[in-house]
Amino acid sequence: MAYWLFKSEPSTWSWEMQKKKGDAGQEWDGVRNYQARNNMREMKIGDLGFFYHSQETRDVVGIVEVCALAHPDSTTDDERWECVDIKAVRDVPDPVTLDAIKKNPKLAEMVLVKNSRLSVQPVKPDEWAEICRMGGVSPVP
DNA sequence: GCCAACGTTGGC
DNA sequence: GCCAACGTTGGC
16 A cells, blocks of 8 residues: 655646545546656555645645556547546545645655655655644544 | 746757 | 756745
């Protein structure tokens, strides 16, 4: 079981939109970055991820689960780009802001802090637990 | 809205 | 294979 973080601008694809998809899930399309794609290729069914809103509120607002392995991205004919499907699992009752993450020494090594531009990134188990604690959500759905 | 950081592209 | 130019992202 691995942990991840998915970043999205709410104006493009928000947590509300993701939740409306329910258990059907949604493909995480539009990624045009090799590192992000490679991360998606590593994902397994049942892996969990944070849903992070960039640009506007800059916070972790939800938890998602990988529900389809990497497959060709339906929004392009370019074979290089693949994506997984994810479904919303639950809200984070107390959204964890980037600010709070940066202030927490335990989270100083997070990719979110070190490489803010990577849109799909791995999260370490202890980072997962810490953010769940801060967000008031159980680390296991 | 600005700009730094980063990734990608393409000429050589 | 290098590197300059360019485009994009995302924090501020």
